Amino acid sequence: MSAHNSPDPKTATLWDTHYHGHDVISTRTFGYFLYLLSDGMLFATLFAAYGVLSYSHSYYNGPTPADFVHPWYTFTQTVALFLSVLAYGMGMSALKKGSKAGVMNGLIAAFVLGAVFLGLDIHDMMDLAAHGVTVQTSGGASAFIVLTQTHAAHIFFGLIWIVVMMFQVMSKGFTTDTVGRLLTLRMFWHLQAIIWVFVYVFVYLWGYMS
Protein backbone atom coordinates (compact mmCIF):
# COMPACT_ATOMS: atom_id res chain seq x y z
CA MET A 1 0.00 0.00 0.00
CA SER A 2 1.99 2.95 -1.16
CA ALA A 3 0.89 6.49 -0.43
CA HIS A 4 2.29 7.52 -3.76
CA ASN A 5 -0.85 9.18 -5.17
CA SER A 6 -2.44 10.28 -1.88
CA PRO A 7 -3.00 14.02 -1.54
CA ASP A 8 -1.23 15.77 1.28
CA PRO A 9 -3.77 15.97 4.15
CA LYS A 10 -2.56 19.44 5.05
CA THR A 11 -3.26 20.94 1.64
CA ALA A 12 -6.02 18.71 0.26
CA THR A 13 -9.35 20.37 -0.64
CA LEU A 14 -12.33 18.34 0.36
CA TRP A 15 -14.79 19.98 -1.95
CA ASP A 16 -14.99 22.13 -5.01
CA THR A 17 -15.02 25.75 -3.94
CA HIS A 18 -16.43 26.71 -7.33
CA TYR A 19 -19.56 24.64 -6.72
CA HIS A 20 -22.58 26.78 -7.51
CA GLY A 21 -25.08 24.91 -5.37
CA HIS A 22 -27.98 22.75 -6.44
CA ASP A 23 -29.96 23.57 -9.52
CA VAL A 24 -33.13 24.38 -7.55
CA ILE A 25 -35.54 23.80 -10.44
CA SER A 26 -34.05 20.45 -11.51
CA THR A 27 -33.86 19.20 -7.91
CA ARG A 28 -37.56 19.97 -7.42
CA THR A 29 -38.73 18.58 -10.76
CA PHE A 30 -36.79 15.34 -10.21
CA GLY A 31 -38.24 14.97 -6.71
CA TYR A 32 -41.71 15.60 -8.08
CA PHE A 33 -41.15 13.08 -10.87
CA LEU A 34 -40.34 10.43 -8.23
CA TYR A 35 -43.55 11.37 -6.40
CA LEU A 36 -45.50 10.96 -9.65
CA LEU A 37 -44.02 7.48 -10.12
CA SER A 38 -45.24 6.54 -6.63
CA ASP A 39 -48.63 7.95 -7.67
CA GLY A 40 -48.34 5.52 -10.58
CA MET A 41 -48.06 2.69 -8.01
CA LEU A 42 -51.38 3.85 -6.51
CA PHE A 43 -52.90 3.34 -9.95
CA ALA A 44 -51.12 -0.03 -10.25
CA THR A 45 -52.94 -1.28 -7.14
CA LEU A 46 -56.28 0.00 -8.51
CA PHE A 47 -55.65 -1.62 -11.90
CA ALA A 48 -54.77 -4.86 -10.08
CA ALA A 49 -58.03 -4.63 -8.09
CA TYR A 50 -59.98 -4.01 -11.29
CA GLY A 51 -58.17 -6.97 -12.91
CA VAL A 52 -59.22 -9.41 -10.19
CA LEU A 53 -62.75 -7.96 -9.97
CA SER A 54 -63.58 -7.96 -13.67
CA TYR A 55 -64.65 -11.61 -13.92
CA SER A 56 -68.29 -12.22 -14.71
CA HIS A 57 -68.96 -13.51 -11.16
CA SER A 58 -67.63 -10.14 -9.85
CA TYR A 59 -70.69 -8.39 -11.28
CA TYR A 60 -73.14 -10.54 -9.27
CA ASN A 61 -75.49 -10.91 -12.26
CA GLY A 62 -75.71 -7.11 -12.44
CA PRO A 63 -74.66 -4.80 -15.27
CA THR A 64 -71.10 -5.10 -16.60
CA PRO A 65 -69.03 -2.46 -18.44
CA ALA A 66 -70.30 -4.05 -21.67
CA ASP A 67 -73.75 -2.71 -20.67
CA PHE A 68 -72.87 0.76 -19.37
CA VAL A 69 -69.72 1.92 -21.23
CA HIS A 70 -70.30 4.07 -24.33
CA PRO A 71 -66.97 4.10 -26.24
CA TRP A 72 -67.66 7.22 -28.34
CA TYR A 73 -68.86 9.22 -25.33
CA THR A 74 -65.67 8.39 -23.45
CA PHE A 75 -63.66 9.14 -26.61
CA THR A 76 -64.85 12.77 -26.39
CA GLN A 77 -63.37 12.82 -22.86
CA THR A 78 -60.10 11.54 -24.36
CA VAL A 79 -60.13 14.35 -26.95
CA ALA A 80 -60.82 16.98 -24.26
CA LEU A 81 -57.97 15.74 -22.05
CA PHE A 82 -55.45 15.44 -24.90
CA LEU A 83 -56.39 18.95 -26.10
CA SER A 84 -55.96 20.25 -22.54
CA VAL A 85 -52.47 18.73 -22.41
CA LEU A 86 -51.70 20.24 -25.84
CA ALA A 87 -52.91 23.66 -24.63
CA TYR A 88 -50.65 23.39 -21.57
CA GLY A 89 -47.78 22.50 -23.93
CA MET A 90 -48.50 25.63 -25.99
CA GLY A 91 -48.35 27.62 -22.73
CA MET A 92 -44.94 26.06 -21.97
CA SER A 93 -43.71 27.03 -25.44
CA ALA A 94 -44.77 30.62 -24.63
CA LEU A 95 -42.86 30.36 -21.31
CA LYS A 96 -39.75 29.55 -23.33
CA LYS A 97 -40.03 33.03 -24.88
CA GLY A 98 -40.98 34.61 -21.52
CA SER A 99 -44.46 35.57 -22.76
CA LYS A 100 -46.79 36.04 -19.80
CA ALA A 101 -49.85 36.41 -22.04
CA GLY A 102 -48.98 33.18 -23.87
CA VAL A 103 -48.58 31.26 -20.61
CA MET A 104 -51.89 32.64 -19.30
CA ASN A 105 -53.72 31.69 -22.52
CA GLY A 106 -52.25 28.17 -22.32
CA LEU A 107 -53.30 27.82 -18.66
CA ILE A 108 -56.82 29.13 -19.33
CA ALA A 109 -57.32 26.81 -22.32
CA ALA A 110 -55.92 23.85 -20.35
CA PHE A 111 -58.28 24.67 -17.48
CA VAL A 112 -61.39 24.96 -19.68
CA LEU A 113 -60.66 21.71 -21.55
CA GLY A 114 -59.82 19.92 -18.29
CA ALA A 115 -63.12 21.16 -16.85
CA VAL A 116 -64.91 19.80 -19.96
CA PHE A 117 -63.28 16.41 -19.30
CA LEU A 118 -64.38 16.48 -15.66
CA GLY A 119 -67.90 17.65 -16.59
CA LEU A 120 -68.30 14.78 -19.06
CA ASP A 121 -67.03 12.35 -16.41
CA ILE A 122 -69.46 13.64 -13.75
CA HIS A 123 -72.34 13.48 -16.26
CA ASP A 124 -71.34 9.88 -17.07
CA MET A 125 -71.28 8.93 -13.36
CA MET A 126 -74.69 10.57 -12.76
CA ASP A 127 -76.02 8.62 -15.73
CA LEU A 128 -74.63 5.36 -14.31
CA ALA A 129 -76.17 6.10 -10.90
CA ALA A 130 -79.52 6.83 -12.60
CA HIS A 131 -79.32 3.38 -14.19
CA GLY A 132 -78.58 1.81 -10.81
CA VAL A 133 -74.81 1.35 -11.22
CA THR A 134 -73.10 2.62 -8.05
CA VAL A 135 -70.25 1.40 -5.84
CA GLN A 136 -72.84 -0.68 -3.97
CA THR A 137 -73.99 -2.59 -7.06
CA SER A 138 -71.19 -5.18 -7.22
CA GLY A 139 -67.46 -5.66 -6.65
CA GLY A 140 -66.83 -5.21 -10.36
CA ALA A 141 -68.78 -1.93 -10.46
CA SER A 142 -66.90 -0.71 -7.32
CA ALA A 143 -63.53 -1.44 -8.91
CA PHE A 144 -64.61 0.31 -12.13
CA ILE A 145 -65.94 3.41 -10.38
CA VAL A 146 -63.10 3.75 -7.83
CA LEU A 147 -60.43 3.46 -10.53
CA THR A 148 -62.03 5.92 -12.97
CA GLN A 149 -62.95 8.40 -10.23
CA THR A 150 -59.47 8.30 -8.68
CA HIS A 151 -58.24 9.51 -12.06
CA ALA A 152 -61.01 12.14 -12.15
CA ALA A 153 -59.95 13.30 -8.65
CA HIS A 154 -56.43 13.84 -9.98
CA ILE A 155 -57.90 15.99 -12.76
CA PHE A 156 -59.91 17.94 -10.15
CA PHE A 157 -56.81 18.75 -8.09
CA GLY A 158 -54.91 19.54 -11.29
CA LEU A 159 -57.58 22.14 -12.16
CA ILE A 160 -57.18 23.77 -8.73
CA TRP A 161 -53.42 23.81 -9.27
CA ILE A 162 -53.86 25.46 -12.71
CA VAL A 163 -55.96 28.24 -11.10
CA VAL A 164 -53.32 28.74 -8.39
CA MET A 165 -50.62 29.00 -11.07
CA MET A 166 -52.65 31.57 -13.01
CA PHE A 167 -52.72 33.79 -9.90
CA GLN A 168 -49.01 33.22 -9.17
CA VAL A 169 -47.94 34.01 -12.74
CA MET A 170 -50.02 37.19 -12.62
CA SER A 171 -48.82 38.33 -9.19
CA LYS A 172 -45.19 37.10 -9.05
CA GLY A 173 -44.16 36.74 -12.69
CA PHE A 174 -41.57 34.18 -13.78
CA THR A 175 -39.46 33.64 -10.66
CA THR A 176 -37.50 30.45 -9.96
CA ASP A 177 -40.39 29.28 -7.77
CA THR A 178 -43.21 29.91 -10.23
CA VAL A 179 -41.29 28.54 -13.22
CA GLY A 180 -40.41 25.42 -11.21
CA ARG A 181 -44.09 24.99 -10.28
CA LEU A 182 -45.17 25.43 -13.90
CA LEU A 183 -42.72 22.66 -14.81
CA THR A 184 -43.96 20.29 -12.10
CA LEU A 185 -47.57 21.00 -13.08
CA ARG A 186 -46.60 20.22 -16.68
CA MET A 187 -45.34 16.77 -15.57
CA PHE A 188 -48.45 16.20 -13.44
CA TRP A 189 -50.80 17.11 -16.29
CA HIS A 190 -48.92 15.02 -18.87
CA LEU A 191 -48.87 12.05 -16.47
CA GLN A 192 -52.66 12.27 -16.10
CA ALA A 193 -53.00 11.95 -19.89
CA ILE A 194 -50.67 8.93 -19.87
CA ILE A 195 -52.63 7.24 -17.08
CA TRP A 196 -55.85 8.07 -18.94
CA VAL A 197 -54.57 6.02 -21.91
CA PHE A 198 -54.37 3.00 -19.57
CA VAL A 199 -57.77 3.74 -18.02
CA TYR A 200 -59.45 4.33 -21.38
CA VAL A 201 -58.01 1.32 -23.21
CA PHE A 202 -57.92 -1.30 -20.45
CA VAL A 203 -60.96 -0.30 -18.39
CA TYR A 204 -63.44 1.41 -20.73
CA LEU A 205 -62.65 -0.23 -24.10
CA TRP A 206 -61.67 -3.67 -22.82
CA GLY A 207 -64.60 -3.63 -20.41
CA TYR A 208 -66.94 -2.74 -23.26
CA MET A 209 -65.74 -5.49 -25.58
CA SER A 210 -65.76 -8.24 -22.93
Next chain:
Amino acid sequence: MSHGHDNPILHPEVQMASVRGYFTGFLISLLLMLAATAMVSSHAFPPFGLLLVITICAAVSIIAQIYFLLHLDISEHNIWNTVSLVLFIPLFILTIGLTWWMFSQLYLRTMPMMPGMGMH
Protein backbone atom coordinates in the same frame (compact mmCIF):
# COMPACT_ATOMS: atom_id res chain seq x y z
CA MET B 1 -27.76 18.58 -12.90
CA SER B 2 -26.15 21.93 -12.17
CA HIS B 3 -26.55 24.67 -14.71
CA GLY B 4 -26.23 27.89 -12.76
CA HIS B 5 -28.62 30.04 -14.79
CA ASP B 6 -29.90 33.05 -12.94
CA ASN B 7 -32.86 33.50 -15.27
CA PRO B 8 -35.32 30.62 -14.74
CA ILE B 9 -36.63 31.04 -18.31
CA LEU B 10 -33.23 29.87 -19.61
CA HIS B 11 -33.40 26.65 -17.59
CA PRO B 12 -33.02 23.62 -19.92
CA GLU B 13 -36.34 22.14 -18.75
CA VAL B 14 -38.11 25.30 -19.90
CA GLN B 15 -36.16 25.51 -23.12
CA MET B 16 -36.83 21.90 -24.15
CA ALA B 17 -40.53 22.68 -24.83
CA SER B 18 -41.28 22.43 -28.54
CA VAL B 19 -44.51 23.18 -30.39
CA ARG B 20 -43.78 20.57 -33.04
CA GLY B 21 -43.12 17.91 -30.36
CA TYR B 22 -46.38 18.67 -28.55
CA PHE B 23 -48.39 18.49 -31.80
CA THR B 24 -46.67 15.26 -32.86
CA GLY B 25 -47.39 13.59 -29.51
CA PHE B 26 -50.97 14.87 -29.54
CA LEU B 27 -51.70 13.66 -33.09
CA ILE B 28 -50.11 10.21 -32.63
CA SER B 29 -52.01 9.53 -29.38
CA LEU B 30 -55.30 10.91 -30.68
CA LEU B 31 -55.20 8.90 -33.92
CA LEU B 32 -54.31 5.71 -32.04
CA MET B 33 -57.16 6.23 -29.56
CA LEU B 34 -59.52 6.97 -32.47
CA ALA B 35 -58.44 3.73 -34.17
CA ALA B 36 -58.84 1.73 -30.93
CA THR B 37 -62.31 3.19 -30.28
CA ALA B 38 -63.48 2.53 -33.86
CA MET B 39 -62.24 -1.08 -33.78
CA VAL B 40 -63.77 -1.82 -30.38
CA SER B 41 -67.16 -0.25 -31.12
CA SER B 42 -67.43 -2.11 -34.46
CA HIS B 43 -66.01 -5.40 -33.04
CA ALA B 44 -63.56 -5.46 -35.95
CA PHE B 45 -61.65 -8.54 -34.72
CA PRO B 46 -62.31 -11.56 -32.47
CA PRO B 47 -61.79 -10.58 -28.78
CA PHE B 48 -58.22 -11.83 -28.36
CA GLY B 49 -57.02 -10.14 -31.56
CA LEU B 50 -58.86 -6.97 -30.59
CA LEU B 51 -57.26 -6.94 -27.14
CA LEU B 52 -53.85 -7.40 -28.75
CA VAL B 53 -54.42 -4.54 -31.22
CA ILE B 54 -55.71 -2.05 -28.60
CA THR B 55 -52.82 -3.01 -26.27
CA ILE B 56 -50.39 -2.10 -29.06
CA CYS B 57 -52.31 1.18 -29.63
CA ALA B 58 -52.03 1.99 -25.90
CA ALA B 59 -48.33 1.10 -25.76
CA VAL B 60 -47.37 3.20 -28.81
CA SER B 61 -49.51 6.09 -27.56
CA ILE B 62 -47.84 6.00 -24.13
CA ILE B 63 -44.34 5.81 -25.61
CA ALA B 64 -45.15 8.75 -27.92
CA GLN B 65 -46.45 10.80 -24.98
CA ILE B 66 -43.44 9.97 -22.79
CA TYR B 67 -41.06 10.92 -25.60
CA PHE B 68 -42.76 13.94 -27.17
CA LEU B 69 -44.59 15.40 -24.15
CA LEU B 70 -42.45 14.50 -21.14
CA HIS B 71 -39.28 14.74 -23.30
CA LEU B 72 -37.78 11.72 -21.53
CA ASP B 73 -34.66 10.58 -23.35
CA ILE B 74 -31.06 9.69 -22.55
CA SER B 75 -29.70 13.24 -22.76
CA GLU B 76 -27.53 14.43 -19.89
CA HIS B 77 -30.34 16.52 -18.48
CA ASN B 78 -33.06 13.85 -18.52
CA ILE B 79 -31.15 10.64 -17.87
CA TRP B 80 -32.17 10.32 -14.19
CA ASN B 81 -35.85 10.80 -14.95
CA THR B 82 -35.55 8.10 -17.61
CA VAL B 83 -33.63 5.74 -15.29
CA SER B 84 -36.25 6.10 -12.53
CA LEU B 85 -39.06 5.49 -15.05
CA VAL B 86 -37.31 2.39 -16.42
CA LEU B 87 -36.92 1.05 -12.85
CA PHE B 88 -40.57 1.86 -12.16
CA ILE B 89 -41.97 -0.10 -15.14
CA PRO B 90 -41.19 -3.63 -13.78
CA LEU B 91 -42.75 -2.67 -10.40
CA PHE B 92 -45.90 -1.47 -12.18
CA ILE B 93 -46.20 -4.58 -14.36
CA LEU B 94 -45.39 -7.03 -11.52
CA THR B 95 -47.91 -5.42 -9.14
CA ILE B 96 -50.72 -5.76 -11.66
CA GLY B 97 -49.59 -8.98 -13.32
CA LEU B 98 -48.83 -11.04 -10.20
CA THR B 99 -52.01 -9.93 -8.41
CA TRP B 100 -54.11 -10.79 -11.45
CA TRP B 101 -52.33 -14.14 -11.86
CA MET B 102 -52.77 -15.13 -8.19
CA PHE B 103 -56.49 -14.39 -8.24
CA SER B 104 -57.07 -16.08 -11.59
CA GLN B 105 -55.47 -19.24 -10.15
CA LEU B 106 -57.55 -18.91 -6.98
CA TYR B 107 -60.78 -18.58 -8.95
CA LEU B 108 -59.82 -21.56 -11.09
CA ARG B 109 -59.44 -23.77 -7.99
CA THR B 110 -62.22 -22.47 -5.76
CA MET B 111 -65.10 -21.40 -8.01
CA PRO B 112 -67.48 -23.93 -9.52
CA MET B 113 -67.15 -23.15 -13.22
CA MET B 114 -70.52 -22.53 -14.79
CA PRO B 115 -70.93 -22.24 -18.54
CA GLY B 116 -69.84 -18.80 -19.72
CA MET B 117 -68.18 -17.96 -16.46
CA GLY B 118 -64.58 -17.47 -17.56
CA MET B 119 -62.65 -14.24 -17.76
CA HIS B 120 -65.19 -11.57 -18.26
